[in-house]
Amino acid sequence: MIDFRYHLVSIVAIFLALAVGIVLGTTLLENPAIRSAEELTRQLTADKQEQRGQIDELLRRNQATDSFVTTLTPKLVEGELAGEQVLLVEAPGVNASMREAEQEMLTTAGAVITGRLSLADRYFDPKSAGVLDGLVNQLKPAEMTFATTATTHDKAATLIAATVMTADQAQVGVADQTAEAVLTGLETGGFLDLDGDPGKRATLAVMLAPETPFEGDGAPAQAAAFTTLAGGLDAGGKGVVIAGPPTSAAAGGVITSLREDAELAKRVSSVDRVDLPEGRVVTVYALREQVSGGAGQYGTGQGVSAFQPVEPTPTPSSTESGS
Known part of the structure; x- marks a missing residue:
């Protein structure tokens, strides 16, 4: 008849095996998981910096366009x-x-x-x-x-x-x-x-x-x-x-x-x-x-026909038309 001590030893052995398996599994997976996370972080950081650069470039372009139009406004609407x-x-x-x-x-x-x-x-x-x-x-x-x-x-x-x-x-x-x-x-x-x-x-x-x-x-x-x-x-x-x-x-x-x-x-x-x-x-x-x-x-919203009206075609004078 199997005594109580045998049961106790068996249970301890089972839990010991589980513990060893967990430790070994974590050790084997730890380095690849960390490397993958670090690589993903580096990629996301690079993407963010690239997008930030694109946004800054667009802002500079818009500012330049606004400045250009503002400077030329008197001639554009005179x-x-x-x-x-x-x-x-x-x-x-x-x-x-x-x-x-x-x-x-x-x-x-x-x-x-x-x-x-x-x-x-x-x-x-x-x-x-x-x-x-x-x-x-x-x-x-x-x-x-x-x-x-x-x-x-x-x-x-x-x-x-x-x-x-x-x-x-x-x-x-x-x-x-x-x-x-x-x-x-x-x-x-x-x-x-x-x-x-x-x-x-x-x-x-x-x-x-x-x-x-x-x-x-x-x-x-x-x-x-x-x-x-x-x-x-x-x-x-x-x-x-x-x-x-x-x-x-x-x-x-x-x-x-x-x-x-x-x-x-x-x-x-x-x-x-x-x-x-x-x-x-x-x-x-x-x-x-x-x-x-x-x-x-x-404008630029829904339902526009264009950003601006079509520029009217100048009517040629009699001198310009050669008559």
Whole structure:
């Protein structure tokens, strides 16, 4: 009969064998595993350094391009908007430095800025739609009528456009008491803020999109309110360009809203890279195209037709044509 001591010795022998196996296995695998890990670390470090170098090179190229365009800007846009009066319209949340850079570009191109019309949050608030509708009906001239299907923002766009825009050169820069009363009424109502003298009618409008797109369930309607105003201003003058940073061409962005409206996109232009000097130059070219009766969607975001409008072909003079 096998005694207890035999069982104990057997169990000890089994555990000893396991321990020896584990030690030997670890020893055999240790060096290859460490070498493999070290090699992987070296490779990842090298890849990271290479990618960092590529990123730095791209940044240097972009900085060089921006510097080059900034230096040449006066020559690139000189006289492009001579004789045009431009109204700036901005949504809530527009970057002030972007607006200032865009305004400088427009004046460099020869445009005169009539003023700035800043839409307040209340303009887009559905809870204030009834108040806005009533105010528009109160402020509109007696002869102005609206379609029975017109929404509140359709009506507001028509009234504002009639107040600040014109395609008639004789009316450019001209303000009247009716225009002043309309703008003052909307400002007093908390729907917009005024800077300069936007009541002196402009021929063109640049509408600046906010950096942060509208969010939530009401985002599409809020973006549509902005583009509806763009359509109204376009109908009242020579043309409109909606300009903004790349985010304005993302989901909820006002440029996205414009580009998804096929009919409106045939009339109103957009530029989604006014964060760059070259994008601001493109805004000038897009306005020039609007004056000529064209429109396009420009930049690098979804729905663009090109980065910039096609350069118009010069019409040869009689001397150049040999006649």
